[in-house]
Amino acid sequence: MSDLAIKQTFSLMPQNIDEALRFADHLSQADIVPKDYQRKPGNVLVAIQWGMELGLQPMQAMQNIAVINGRPSLWGDAVIALVRSSPLCEYVYENDDGETATCRVKRRGEEEQVRTFSMADAKLAGLAGKQGPWSQYPKRMRQMRARAFALRDVFPDVLRGMPVAEELMDTPTEREVGPARQAEAPKTLPSYDQTKFESMLPTWQKGVNDGKTTPDDLQAFLQSKYTLSDEQISRIQKLAAIEGEATHENP
Structure with a gap:
């Protein structure tokens, strides 16, 4: 056979865990590998393992397995x-x-x-x-x-069971998992000043009569900023009754 005959190519597939660790460390130092693997031998090792399960050679795995939101995934092609x-x-x-x-x-x-x-x-x-x-x-x-x-x-x-990279790229980053946090106590809203309440009643009544608001909407708006007393809530709800009476008396 001619000396120029092409020699059989060698495989970079690690044969044991020690070889895989050394291989991952060497590849992570290369600047031509995807950025998800540069200086990250752990990512390289995970990609190699996933590639072996999928039937991909190490270099194929690194080119086709991406780390998206902390999860290994396959590109669509x-x-x-x-x-x-x-x-x-x-x-x-x-x-x-x-x-x-x-x-x-x-x-x-x-x-x-x-x-x-x-x-x-x-x-x-x-x-x-x-x-x-x-x-x-x-x-x-x-x-x-x-x-x-x-x-x-x-x-x-x-x-x-590998996810697809294009899908994960559109998925919001998962919240960081950690110890359960104690729920914050709801903020106490200030009470609505009674004097101001009395002065605003005619204005609210006109708004209800003109169809610009309803007692329910008015109550919801006020309770988003203040704590209303039972009496104040009752008087707000009666604005509808007053409107109804006015409508009945002046058709």
Whole structure:
């Protein structure tokens, strides 16, 4: 055989935990790895482990597994690549009519499943027009959402329960979990001055008569700032009766 023959390539897949730890430490020092892994050997180790369970080589794992809101997740293109390479998948078809993205998938031995994501769905979720990809590439983002719903529902075993990065990017950061905090005591509102109350009654009565307010709305507004006595509440509610009497006397 010629000396120029191509030699068999070597694998960077760690064979034991010691190799994995050293490998993760070396990779974390490289500037060409994604920023989520730079100087973070722990993240590298987690990505390698997830990659091994998904059938990805270490470098593939680091390129396709992202840490979003503290959780490892797969980019959408890696998701569809893993599913299509699985013998369990018959097909994955995607299309978009300009308003709704549709993903049709079929698992061997099962009926076809269809998932959609429309701009109406995006508006309902507070995503439409959101600064970033949703305002720049809405068609692509609809596609990613429909794809994520379909593939996670039909092939959870292939994806090992991994979330999709594009979804997590639109999810608010989870609140930090810590010791339960004692509920703060509600603030005590000041009492409404009786003299001022008496002086305001004619004004409130006119507002009710003119249809600009109601006793219930008036009471709710005052109680958002003050503590009302039972007598004050009763007199506010009687404003409606006075209005009714005035209306009856002067049709």
